[in-house]
Amino acid sequence: MRSKGRSLERILVRRICGLGDLILTIPWLRALRDHFSSKEVHILCHEEQGELLEVLGIVEKAFPDEGCKWHLLYGGGWRSHLSHLRPDPRAYDGVFSFSSSPEDPIAASLREILGERAWILPGRPPADFQQHASTLPFSFMGMKWSMERIKELAKLELSRSPLSEESAGEGWLLTLHPGSGSPRKNYPPRKFARVMEDFSKEVPCGRWRILEGPADGEALSQILLFARVPFQVIKPSSLLELIDVLSRSLVFLGNDSGVTHLASCLGKKTIAIFGPSNHRVWHPLGPRTKVLLAPDRCEPCHLSPRTSCTGPCKRFPSYRVVLSALVDLLAE
Secondary structure: OOOOOOOOOEEEEEOOOOHHHHHHHHHHHHHHHHHOOOOEEEEEEOHHHHHHHHHOOOOOEEEEOOOOOHHHHHOOOHHHHHHHOOOOHHHOOEEEEEEOOOOOHHHHHHHHHHHHHEEEEEOOOOOOOOOOHHHHHHHHHOOOOOHHHHHHHHOOOOOOOOOOOOOOOOOEEEEEEOOOOOHHHOOOHHHHHHHHHHHHHHOOOEEEEEEOOOOOHHHHHHHHHHOOOOEEEEOOOOHHHHHHHHHOOOEEEEEOOHHHHHHHHOOOEEEEEOOOOOHHHHOOOOOOEEEEOOOOOOOOOOOOOOOOOOOOOOOOOOHHHHHHHHHHHHHO
16 A cells, blocks of 8 residues: 555544554654645554653654544444544544454444545564564555654654763663563573672673563562562553653663663664564664574464464574673773
8 A cells, every 4th residue: 555645734633552552653653644645643542652742752642542432433323423533533634544354344434434535554473574573654655764763753852851871870871671572582580580690790880770661460479589689660651751760771671662662762772672573574763773693493483374483582692792882881
């Protein structure tokens, strides 16, 4: 499907997804404004994600998917409910809805309501996709792109400057996020604990903080069991608080997760550990990011139709590789 390049003053994007997918959509959201000469870009998404996009200046207005009543578009009687939708898709010159399937009932309803003003985009790359995930909406819409341009559009800047390395507190702040959206993508906690312990021997002034998200309980409990160095557990109450925590970090260490993508695009020194997921498709876009994996063991199987293996992923790097990368990145 190719965009026609016409001017669309008011655009609405519907993107219901995890944090990582949202971060990788930001380059396209920024390019969309220029491509259609738009004055306003609004988004329908998870409430916290919308607040984040507003604060970062990516969109003019965000609508939370909770309470938006767009679920009424699933049924056959949606015509009598259009005035209850918030936002009303008819108020826009173009509506772009990401969908897991072309047969999605919401996609069908939007096409019937808006005709050519509705664009239905794939929510995730197909299994055989060989380019970076951030390029998918560009390719689907027939928009010009290059990875250099996408990386530039992926950079996130705060309204205030992050704390400098010198003012970050007593010692260097190292932030670890041991979780992700899938337990199979999580680096073994015992190895994370070993990295923390050996790093603290080599760099005694480093101070560790561990991020705890809603799905990180099991990974964190294992860290608590194995770690032999002091650390602080931080549980941000919102994405805005998470950004504040990340801005005060010198180095970030994490799995293939939304938090890792956020840290990377904020320009933090980031180590992203990959296992079953395809690093060529999902690697973070930040300028100071190292991706670590053991690629020669087997092919990536996360989100693949083939059966995944059991036990820790063989593509995970050794803890010594992670430790060495951490020391090197800190020295850069």
